[in-house]
Amino acid sequence: MEYFVQQLINGLTLGSIYGLIAIGYTMVYGIIGMINFAHGDIFMLGGFAALIIFLILTSVFVGLPVVILLLVMMAAAMLTAALWNWTIEKVAYRPLRGSFRLAPLITAIGMSITLSNFVQVTQGPRNKPIPPLVSSVYEVFGLSVSLKQIMIMILTVSLLAVFWYIVNKTSLGRAQRATEQDRKMAALLGIDVDRTISITFIMGAALAAVAGTMYLMYYGVIVFTDGFVPGVKAFTAAVLGGIGSLPGAVLGGLLIGLIESLWSAYFTIDYKDVATFSILAIVLIFKPSGILGRPEVEKV
Amino acid sequence: MSALETNTMTNEPILKVEHLSMRFGGLMAINDLSFEARRGDITALIGPNGAGKTTVFNCVTGFYKPTMGMVTMTQRSGKKFLLERMPDFEITRDAKVARTFQNIRMFSGLTVLENLLVAQHNMLMRASGFTILGLLGFAGYRRATEQSIEIAKYWLEKADLLSRADDPAGDLPYGAQRRLEIARAMCTGPEFLCLDEPAAGLNPRESLALNELLRSIRQDTGTSILLIEHDMSVVMEISDHVIVLEYGQKISDGTPEEVKNDPRVIAAYLGVEDEEVEEVIEEIEEIQETEGGQGGKH
Amino acid sequence: MATTTYSKESAGGSLTARALREGFFAGLVAFGLFFLFVGLETTQNIRNELVLNQRWGLLAIFVAVAAAGRFLGVLYVQPWLAARKTAKAAVADKDVPETFLARNFSKLAILALVLMPPVAVALFGVQGSLKWVDNFGIQILIYVMLAWGLNIVVGLAGLLDLGYVAFYAVGAYSYALLSQHFGFSFWILLPLAGILAAFWGMILGFPVLRLKGDYLAIVTLAFGEIIRLVLINWTEVTKGTFGISGIPKASVFGIWSFDVGAANNFAKVFELPMSSAYYKIFLFYVILALALLTAYVTIRLRRMPIGRAWEALREDEIACRSLGINTVTTKLTAFATGAMFGGFAGSFFAVRQGFVSPESFVFLESAIILAIVVLGGMGSLVGIAVAATVMVGGTELLREMTFLKAIFGPDFTPELYRMLIFGLAMVVVMVWKPRGFVGSREPTAFLHERKAVSGSFTKEGHG
Known part of the structure; x- marks a missing residue:
């Protein structure tokens, strides 16, 4: 029983990270109907930005409190990742908007290859380990819960709340939803569609950067290829939850995290990714609209 | 396929719809609808917007599975098909029911001729020995190809598209695309043709050409036609039999003459808060005046 | 902003x-x-x-x-x-007379390819030709063949497949395993690998063909990854990440062998100096023949009802159904045919390397193949061949650019930048020409005259 709950906590932590990345996928897919393949690499880029900031801070200001350290890392990673995603959208995706459907997908795959290789070329191909930042572990009812797990989960929940508020209650969110429904009509009603889409990319990247920072803190290591697998899993999470739905993305992320950790704990760690991908395939085949998504009706 | 044969067989139902119901969630789009279309007739399905006309079409052609009811198609040979049990493509392939769409569905990147060749897929597929004999270059397939091009040419001529045969279908003007879609449906060799608003968006000249095309389809091939139409002049002029739907139910059924004098039909159209109503009534009156004492066609 | x-x-x-x-x-x-x-x-x-x-x-x-x-x-x-742009708009619709080169481009290209190995041997010597025949010739032709195979699925039928490399892997492992366990020769296993891959295409294709567009893409990606992960983890059969080595070489239809000790060794029979170049030249002609077979079958199939149905499916699936076309079997045949060519290419890959491991079948490979298809212009065989040559040949060429060391210093390794440049090139070409190098489509039948269909009319499929 304790073992099970322990795995549950591990799964939820991992799932929170997937959920944060998944929000970016779901928002971009919702607004321009495009799988932003490079999003996983934005996550990796965010992780690297946090790593470099960490190295700057620890070498310049020795003995900085961990909270401030983490906050600055996160803020800098968010800024950098947002700037990257904004530039990518403007340079690579915007000229293709409304053209041939496959072109943006290929561009995004090209961007993903470019980003990971850019980091490989500029930062080197080796694993980048950092010393543990947060190492306190609490014993609760015979379970060990680490502080970083608690931090990740709290952060995910609060960010989700903030984003849910933005999308549902602010004029920016209204503009986003309007653009999602009908881009032409939104433009006619005076919504700056380009700006709305840009902001969506910025928001998605910022969340991915938070996830990247958490990933770095949780595992204490990052490498340039780390964008692909978490990226695909986060996309799986977005689809599982119902693409276009924010709570769905987080729910999907948590489920994927749980499945992964429970599968590794009770079956075999070798096939954990096979399990994730199989679930993706099964969900898409039998319920393509996901758990919280709206079903699509075929119009004749 | 002679006209003579069809004349002798009129009044025999080719399509029989019995107690058809279709429910979308809580909405009853069609409620216990029964009607018949007779062989050799042009049957029109009319009704205000949202009356469920296209839904009936989709049920007949297999794109929707009806919640309840039976749709029976009787071929010239006497063979019967229960359409509600068949997948959409089998309805065209085996039961010989073809259809067009309200929003034209062209293969816009294929040429006009290719569009018509795709429609003869099943015939050509058999002739090519399911691709294998064709790949090996057997003569049977070459003959079948020539024949299929002849059929395509015949329909291109009918639809007045012969000169545009090698242009991409997406390049045709709207009216020509409508005619091409009908020609394409005819290339499947149907006994029963369902047309979803074929005159929508046509100018008066194109509309006349369409009437001509539909008449000649019936004359020359004996194909029976079921059509949804908003354009009353088309309906009154060419149809032999009119069925009026409202809120998924049949409110009138008879010759154009009978239907347009049916108080329930007039009420149905009046009941709709729409400019369309005035138009319809005016049109009906106009037609009544011009046709005078001609009476029904039966 | x-x-x-x-x-x-x-x-x-x-x-x-x-x-x-x-x-x-x-x-x-x-x-x-x-x-x-x-x-x-x-x-x-x-x-x-x-x-x-x-x-x-x-x-x-x-x-x-x-x-x-x-x-x-x-x-x-x-x-x-x-x-x-304004100048171009003014002179639009002016018929440019086709040059001799443009008209006979494919014939000249095939001729050049057939002549390439002897010319390379004449210019660089037997050993020196290896680089050109193997690194450039065979490498590019493998991608040409894979892209032509995927073109059937993506370019003709409009089904977006991001897991094509799975069939490549099935072909390669079928050859590796069957030749090791049963000792079958290349010429028996080549068709068998194709059939097995086609079979896998059907198995994977059947459940996913109801899906549309991007969802189909993601599920095929998932299947591709599943197959790779199974290859890694099913160590009893596949030897996991170590891969299978010592895969026997192909022979010239059993007449001449390329095994060093064999009595009928090609070099020995013809009394030539021993060199691995002969084997590579032989493989070059094998892959050339396989690629041309793919092209020939594609061209023939496009004029068959099935090929027209594929293209119609790409344009409008619902209209296809209304014309009595069974879209499920039509999609499955496209999937299986594409997979079959992937399988052929896979077994060729295994025989060329003499070694297979899951490393060679990562998602990146699928992405590269798909990129070549889209960059070349979906459906256009010539465009795809050009794209493969530019993208694969271009990045190979980077290895050769030793003079860059003179500019950037001796630590400069051009290989490191290969994939970076590849990715950037994908982005640049797509932004510059979203429909690829050749955007127009050749009609498969005509009444009066054959006119190419402009890319603005063709659709890219939604399933």
Whole structure:
């Protein structure tokens, strides 16, 4: 029983990270109907930005409190990742908007290859380990819960709340939803569609950067290829939850995290990714609209 | 396929719809609808917007599975098909029911001729020995190809598209695309043709050409036609039999003459808060005046 | 946010001002983008701790290039492009007479390929020809064949498949395993590998064909990854990440062998000096024949009802169903046919390398193959061949550019930049030509005259 709950906590932590990345996928897919393949690499880029900031801070200001350290890392990673995603959208995706459907997908795959290789070329191909930042572990009812797990989960929940508020209650969110429904009509009603889409990319990247920072803190290591697998899993999470739905993305992320950790704990760690991908395939085949998504009706 | 044969067989139902119901969630789009279309007739399905006309079409052609009811198609040979049990493509392939769409569905990147060749897929597929004999270059397939091009040419001529045969279908003007879609449906060799608003968006000249095309389809091939139409002049002029739907139910059924004098039909159209109503009534009156004492066609 | 539209009234002095402003802005953005990644480098010191290296000079170059590029772009390139566009619109629809080269491009290309190995041997000697025949010739032709195979699925039927490499893997492992366990020869296993891959295409295809567009893409990606992960983890059969080595070589239909000790060794029979180049030249002709077979079958199939049904499916699936076409079997045959060619290519890959491991079948391979299909222009065999040559040959060529060491110093390894440049090229080509190199489509039948269909009419499929 304790073992099970322990795995549950591990799964939820991992799932929170997937959920944060998944929000970016779901928002971009919702607004321009495009799988932003490079999003996983934005996550990796965010992780690297946090790593470099960490190295700057620890070498310049020795003995900085961990909270401030983490906050600055996160803020800098968010800024950098947002700037990257904004530039990518403007340079690579915007000229293709409304053209041939496959072109943006290929561009995004090209961007993903470019980003990971850019980091490989500029930062080197080796694993980048950092010393543990947060190492306190609490014993609760015979379970060990680490502080970083608690931090990740709290952060995910609060960010989700903030984003849910933005999308549902602010004029920016209204503009986003309007653009999602009908881009032409939104433009006619005076919504700056380009700006709305840009902001969506910025928001998605910022969340991915938070996830990247958490990933770095949780595992204490990052490498340039780390964008692909978490990226695909986060996309799986977005689809599982119902693409276009924010709570769905987080729910999907948590489920994927749980499945992964429970599968590794009770079956075999070798096939954990096979399990994730199989679930993706099964969900898409039998319920393509996901758990919280709206079903699509075929119009004749 | 002679006209003579069809004349002798009129009044025999080719399509029989019995107690058809279709429910979308809580909405009853069609409620216990029964009607018949007779062989050799042009049957029109009319009704205000949202009356469920296209839904009936989709049920007949297999794109929707009806919640309840039976749709029976009787071929010239006497063979019967229960359409509600068949997948959409089998309805065209085996039961010989073809259809067009309200929003034209062209293969816009294929040429006009290719569009018509795709429609003869099943015939050509058999002739090519399911691709294998064709790949090996057997003569049977070459003959079948020539024949299929002849059929395509015949329909291109009918639809007045012969000169545009090698242009991409997406390049045709709207009216020509409508005619091409009908020609394409005819290339499947149907006994029963369902047309979803074929005159929508046509100018008066194109509309006349369409009437001509539909008449000649019936004359020359004996194909029976079921059509949804908003354009009353088309309906009154060419149809032999009119069925009026409202809120998924049949409110009138008879010759154009009978239907347009049916108080329930007039009420149905009046009941709709729409400019369309005035138009319809005016049109009906106009037609009544011009046709005078001609009476029904039966 | 800077605007990028060019208008007449902003000409002259204000244009320069705008160019300056945008150049400055671009420099600022570049600074933000590259500050952490280019300005600083994380390296390990002797105690294996991460430390930062400072590269401010490099960062300055990046920022300066971005700023100057944007400045010149706004000032000169954009007005020039706008002028060219209006000039082009004025002379549009003018028939350009086809040159001899354009008309016979494919025939000349095939002739050049057939003559390539002897020419390479004549120019560089037997051993020296290896590089050209193997690294360029065979490498490019494998991608041409794979892309032509995938073209059936994506270009003709409009089914977006991101897991095509799975069938390549099935072909390669079928050959590797069956030849090791049963000792079958290449010529028996080549068709068998194709059939097995086609069979897998059906198995994987059947459940997913109801899905549309991007969802189909993601599920095929998932299947591709599942197959790779199974190859890694099912160690009893596949030997996991170690891969299967010692795969027997192919022979010239059993008549001459390329095994060193064999009595009927090709070099021995013809009394030539021993060299691995003969085997590579032989393999070059094998893959050339396989690629041409793929092209031939594709061309023939397009004129068959099944091929027309594939293209119709890409244009409008619902209309297909209304014409009595069984879309499920039509999609499955496209999937299976594409998979079969992937399987052929896979078994060729295994025999060429003599070694297979899951490393060779990663998602990146699928992405590269798909990119070649889209960059070439979906459906166009010539365009795809050109794209494969440019993309694969171009990145191979990078290995050869040793003179770059003279510019960037002796530590410079061009290979490192291969994939970076490949990715950037994908983006640039797509933005420049979203429909690929050859956007138009050849009709499969005609009454009066054959006219190419402009790319603006063809659709890209939604299933």
